[in-house]
Amino acid sequence: MAVREKEMGKDGYLPLFETKGAKGRIPYWLYAGSMFMGICLICIFRVSHIPAQGDFGRVAWIGMFMAELWFSFFWLITQSVRWNPIRRCTFKERLYQRYEKVLPSIDVFVCTADPQVEPPLMVINTVLSLMAYNYPPEKLNFYLSDDGGSDLMFYALLEASRFSAQWLPFCRKLKIEPRSPAAYFATACEPTDDPVMANEWSSIKKSYEELKRRIDGTMKLGRISDDLRKEHKGFREWDLVANRRDHQTILQILIDGRETKAVDVEGQPLPTLVYLAREKRPKFHHNFKAGALNALLRVSSRISDSPIVLTVDCDMYSNNSESVRNAMCFFMDEERGHEIGFVQYPQQFDNITKNDIYSSSLRVIMEVELPGLDSNGGPCYIGTGCFHRRDILCGKKYSKECKIDWNKENTDRKVQEGADMLEDTCRILASCTYEVNTKWGKEAVTAKTSEEDVSSRYEKEVMEFGAASPMSEDGDSKHAE
Numbered sequence: 259m260a261v262r263e264k265e266m267g268k269d270g271y272l273p274l275f276e277t278k279g280a281k282g283r284i285p286y287w288l289y290a291g292s293m294f295m296g297i298c299l300i301c302i303f304r305v306s307h308i309p310a311q312g313d314f315g316r317v318a319w320i321g322m323f324m325a326e327l328w329f330s331f332f333w334l335i336t337q338s339v340r341w342n343p344i345r346r347c348t349f350k351e352r353l354y355q356r357y358e359k360v361l362p363s364i365d366v367f368v369c370t371a372d373p374q375v376e377p378p379l380m381v382i383n384t385v386l387s388l389m390a391y392n393y394p395p396e397k398l399n400f401y402l403s404d405d406g407g408s409d410l411m412f413y414a415l416l417e418a419s420r421f422s423a424q425w426l427p428f429c430r431k432l433k434i435e436p437r438s439p440a441a442y443f444a445t446a447c448e449p450t451d452d453p454v455m456a457n458e459w460s461s462i463k464k465s466y467e468e469l470k471r472r473i474d475g476t477m478k479l480g481r482i483s484d485d486l487r488k489e490h491k492g493f494r495e496w497d498l499v500a501n502r503r504d505h506q507t508i509l510q511i512l513i514d515g516r517e518t519k520a521v522d523v524e525g526q527p528l529p530t531l532v533y534l535a536r537e538k539r540p541k542f543h544h545n546f547k548a549g550a551l552n553a554l555l556r557v558s559s560r561i562s563d564s565p566i567v568l569t570v571d572c573d574m575y576s577n578n579s580e581s582v583r584n585a586m587c588f589f590m591d592e593e594r595g596h597e598i599g600f601v602q603y604p605q606q607f608d609n610i611t612k613n614d615i616y617s618s619s620l621r622v623i624m625e626v627e628l629p630g631l632d633s634n635g636g637p638c639y640i641g642t643g644c645f646h647r648r649d650i651l652c653g654k655k656y657s658k659e660c661k662i663d664w665n666k667e668n669t670d671r672k673v674q675e676g677a678d679m680l681e682d683t684c685r686i687l688a689s690c691t692y693e694v695n696t697k698w699g700k701e702a703v704t705a706k707t708s709e710e711d712v713s714s715r716y717e718k719e720v721m722e723f724g725a726a727s728p729m730s731e732d733g734d735s736k737h738a739e
């Protein structure tokens with residue numbers, strides 16, 4: 259094993275992640291240094307050549323000097339986010355060796371709000387890209403929050419739950435990236451070298467196209483046909499729905515990962531998949547996405563209660579199937595894990611013009627400023643693509659002494675009830691009155707539910723975040739072990 263000395267922590271311990279300075283810092287420091295010199299010289303020139311009292315242009319001179327001082331001050335404070343950008347590298351191989359058996363389970367929250375603006379086909383592509391993560395499927399739980407309360411969205415998710423039985427094994431076998439079917443088939447070519455694979459490839463592509471056609475057809479029709487309605491008990495919920503702003507909680511567990519029959523075409527377990535449309539009533543404010551996330555936190559704490567929570571906007575698929583493992587390297591690092599409250603990934607946009615004339619890819623923000631903020635304690639939560647520790651969201655503070663026993667963490671949180679029972683008992687957690695008379699909105703408060711007593715609210719604590727927020731970059735391929 260050829261491991262460089264500085265990679266090692268105390269007592270020869272090998273960390274799960276490493277922090278490095280970003281590339282290009284030295285040229286930037288030279289540039290910033292010359293800039294600073296220039297600013298100083300301008301100041302000296304302005305002060306030493308100021309026109310005497312009564313001379314022509316004195317007021318303009320002072321005005322210019324003030325403006326220059328203001329811009330210099332502005333430049334100086336931007337250095338705090340540009341001076342020292344950092345890069346994080348993970349060692350997934352070490353994670354695999356030490357923790358593969360006890361990896362924590364993850365609850366993934368996807369938010370959608372309107373089936374017209376955010377087409378269900380796009381939403382299920384996001385969900386499928388996440389379901390296909392390279393992570394033990396029995397440890398993944400997916401929750402789709404539908405603020406549009408639409409049976410069309412429910413139907414699309416039902417289709418996705420069926421398609422996932424083919425899609426997940428296909429992704430595993432061909433190790434494809436990205437794992438959003440739409441994004442993948444938009445660019446991928448049929449593998450020609452292996453006829454068996456080529457066959458499978460075309461058959462999956464055909465299945466996806468049929469799924470797309472069925473969903474497009476239903477969207478065009480604008481309602482669920484009577485034949486489709488018979489396919490799942492969940493559609494009966496919509497008999498009681500007045501409109502999207504006035505309806506009861508709709509909660510359907512489409513795949514119950516704990517069940518033995520929840521398997522893909524290869525017999526491997528499927529992840530849990532839950533549809534949630536929280537209760538909406540005209541009298542109560544729903545608090546948009548934040549309200550949805552709070553409802554999801556409560557409902558998921560009852561169903562799967564995973565120690566790690568990932569939030570994703572429905573219009574943002576995951577382009578890397580290793581994202582979860584990368585994030586786990588931060589949370590599970592024995593020495594520094596307790597310093598990390600959340601791990602988030604920068605966003606990238608798909609539909610940007612070649613020359614990016616509007617700078618839509620936000621390169622300065624994504625490539626310089628967020629890594630720059632990372633060296634100063636971390637940027638704030640950007641709303642999507644972010645893993646949180648559940649306990650942090652409920653106010654827990656971590657310290658050096660607070661070591662997590664991941665073995666215990668995993669087994670402690672299992673529920674016994676069947677899916678039907680859970681659907682019933684969890685409804686109240688997504689009711690619109692749940693947060694009434696709490697401090698929600700004044701201090702962002704979230705409630706955690708106990709297993710013993712579902713309806714009682716306990717542990718209402720202030721939402722706050724940990725000190726560090728690393729941005730992960732894959733580094734392990736470059737390291738010899």
Ligand SMILES: O=c1ccn([C@@H]2O[C@H](COP(=O)(O)OP(=O)(O)O[C@H]3O[C@H](CO)[C@@H](O)[C@H](O)[C@H]3O)[C@@H](O)[C@H]2O)c(=O)[nH]1
Pocket residue numbers: 369370371372376403405545546547550570571572573640641642
């Ligand atoms: O009542 C609502 C309204 C919105 N959403 C969801 O919230 C997400 C973000 O909304 P969007 O309209 O797409 O906002 P963007 O401006 O694209 O989002 C960026 O900016 C938001 C804050 O302004 C963050 O919340 C997002 O995470 C971030 O991606 C989407 O998935 C929506 O479906 C809900 O779940 N319920």
Ligand SMILES: [Mn+2]
Pocket residue numbers: 571573
């Ligand atoms: Mn968006």
